Amino acid sequence: MVKCSICKRREAFYVRRYSGERLCRKCFSESIENKVRAVISKYQMFNFNDRIAVAVSGGKDSLNLLHILSKIEKEYPQASLCAITVDEGIGDYRAESIRIASENCEMLGIEHIIVSFKEIYGYTLDEIVKKTRDKGLTPCAYCGVLRRRALNIAAEEASADKIATAHTLDDEIQTFLLNLLHGDTVKAIYSRPKFEREIPDLIPRVKPFCKVLERESALYAYANHIKFQDEPCPYACEAFRNDIRIYLNRLEERHPGVKYTLFRSIERIRRLAAIRSERSPLRPCKICGEPTTDVICQACRILSELKLIRY
Ligand code: SF4
Ligand code: ZN
Ligand code: ZN
DSSP: OOBOTTTSSSBOOEEETTTTEEEOHHHHHHHHHHHHHHHHHHTTOOOTTOEEEEEOOSSHHHHHHHHHHHHHHTTOTTOEEEEEEEEOOOHHHHHHHHHHHHHHHHHHTOEEEEEEHHHHHSSOHHHHHHHTGGGOOOHHHHHHHHHHHHHHHHHHHTTOSEEEOOOOHHHHHHHHHHHHHTTOHHHHHHOOSEEOOOSTTOOOEEOTTTTSOHHHHHHHHHHTTOOOOOSOOTTOOOHHHHHHHHHHHHHHHHSTTHHHHHHHHHHHHHHHHHHHOSSOSOEEOTTTOOEESSSSOHHHHHHHHTTSSOO
16 A cells, blocks of 8 residues: 555555645545635735635536635634525536535535526526627627636626635636737736735636646545536537646646646746736726726627616
8 A cells, every 4th residue: 555645554545746746535635625714815815704605517626616715714703605606607507516515515505606607697508609600700709708707797796805716726727828829919928816805896816726736636525525517518618728728737746846847937927027017917898897908898898789778
């Protein structure tokens, strides 16, 4: 039996190649929880009495985050948690993930708030996809911006002080590279683990999972018997992101630890950019107040194309 390098007692079930550690289930789970605690404290993500809205899709990352934050929250009696799931209206796919998210919330005793595109915008994503077939944009392009806004609306109604999303380290570095490869350097540099309240009246967003590898997130769910939906969305079509994911996974396989090195480099670049330009190029959208580099944000543009608002 290969023993765990931390407790030296239990059997190891995972070899963490970037550190050389062999970990048992318990020590592995604690190491992930400690990573989340360290990120929360490094970026000063929460106040002791915050009401935190966790964006829960029903996938492994968001449910892991909910389980871990619910553990941490118990140490702060004045803090409170709620979970928000946005029902985009994607056939049976979303119904299944909502059911799984609700079961997890019930088990943890956390309030579960569900908001839908239908009630906010008057259309499901399925209907929007039909309506916009000839516009040349992918379903994800509509879904991403509309979901972001729906989340803000729900968090506002829930009187949340922070919105926590479960972006992993893989998501963060993929998005950075994707923005660079699209030539969008501003977006690459100004997206951070903690989005400060640079814009009044906007609930700050935090990413406590930004130092957890996607692979280890899957393992955490497995080690802790967390039920999640692992079916991919039927509209998932981000081919460019997928290429970057495959490339980064291949690099990590050959050079363990390279993803963390890239993350640290991105942080340094962002710090340097922040020193050079004191003012963020982001400003509030004229219609909804969301941060944007333009006068009108992307969500409002999409809504006006769908003839749901006018400007
Ligand atoms: Fe929305 Fe695209 Fe994600 Fe499906 S894959 S939930 S369409 S962003
Ligand atoms: Zn151990
Ligand atoms: Zn807007």
